[in-house]
Amino acid sequence: RYLIYDVNPGEGFNLRRDVYLRVANLVKFLNEEQPWVLVLPPWGHLYHWQSRTISNSQIPWAKFFDLASLRKLIPVMEFTDYLKVTGKPEVESAIYLQRYKEGWSGGHWEEKMHERECLDKHGFVQDDDGLWRWWFWGYKDAYAIDFKCMSVQAQYTFLKPYLLHNTTARSVLLLRAEHLIHGSYSEWSPVWWTARRSMVFSQKLRDVADQFREAELNSDDVKDNTVLEDWPEMKRIHGDAIGGPYMAVHLRRKDFLSSHTKDVPSLAGAAKQIREKLKEFDLNAVYVATDAPKEEFLELQSHLSEFKVVKFEPTQEQLDDYKDGGVAIIDQWICAHARFFMGTGVSTFTFRIHEEREILGFDQKMTFNRFCGDNIAECEQPTKWSIKYE
């Protein structure tokens, strides 16, 4: 049987990666009783992927992630392969997950799900033949035979009995899968970390990032003690990784400047905080991952003229190939290998870097750091989600 899923269109890349973990673990638990394959929703049309010179739609997962690594957790396939294997562009049952209209009744939270009238704009339209049409990531021929809305308040595990016993559909499309929560399999659980460890970036993107580290930052895995092993075999303890002789920052700008004003410093303020850390760790190079426009990067660089300040800038050809998502991954991989890392508070982009560094085995004081807003001497530092092995 096939489980396909999708996430609220407004969500960014790195929250989507977290939703993948929930659905992947659901499929892992389903496979304890029945064979299920997770069908990966093509990437595309994300709000933040703003390069207008390239196509950012119908991107297969293999562009960003190593499918062989994902498959060491659960069976997965690309949507295009699903279409080929099943021979028709059909999904038997589409279920649109939504909240409960009445909210939390009685003020206490309990796990439940019920078929209910649809509350949100879902985009499904029934055609003259009774088939349900939806945009299906641009695969226009695709349709669902059945469609329903389901109010849900549950951990992802709660769907297991439903999928096994309450539907006979061979293929189920779960929409708005972010409604399912991790619950007891959250960031502090080994089950969460096992799935997280399986999300290895594609070899090609890692290679590009590694070449940049070597050429610009004098960093390589052997010297830095960051050699990657096959994930099920890899087990590190904090402090194993040394990292390259550079500091890395993730400086989130754009929409965060208005939505998280207190968390994002001015460029001069960011430069001041970077300088302090470079001095503290006796480093003279900083790698900058940022969504800032070029002028802002140049300004930051001008505030730190006594240091080497670099970022990865793709050529047009590279951007065509890697896409905005691939460039973001290159940034994350370079940040993951720095001796010291400082990110932006509440950004899921930063959180994914923290996790990558936990996997590599960095001392946590070199990872869980964030910029403070201007004029805030000591802001609350990120929660340390320690890696756990099953």
Ligand SMILES: C[C@@H]1O[C@H](OP(=O)(O)OP(=O)(O)OC[C@H]2O[C@@H](n3cnc4c(=O)[nH]c(N)nc43)[C@H](O)[C@@H]2O)[C@@H](O)[C@H](O)[C@@H]1O
């Ligand atoms: C509060 C929420 O924050 C969420 O953002 P947040 O968690 O930072 O993280 P993401 O959900 O990944 O969204 C940020 C997107 O902006 C780009 N981006 C941000 N920082 C960098 C960077 O350093 N390098 C590169 N190459 N690209 C970057 C990239 O496309 C990334 O997927 C938003 O997605 C939600 O819409 C919402 O606003």
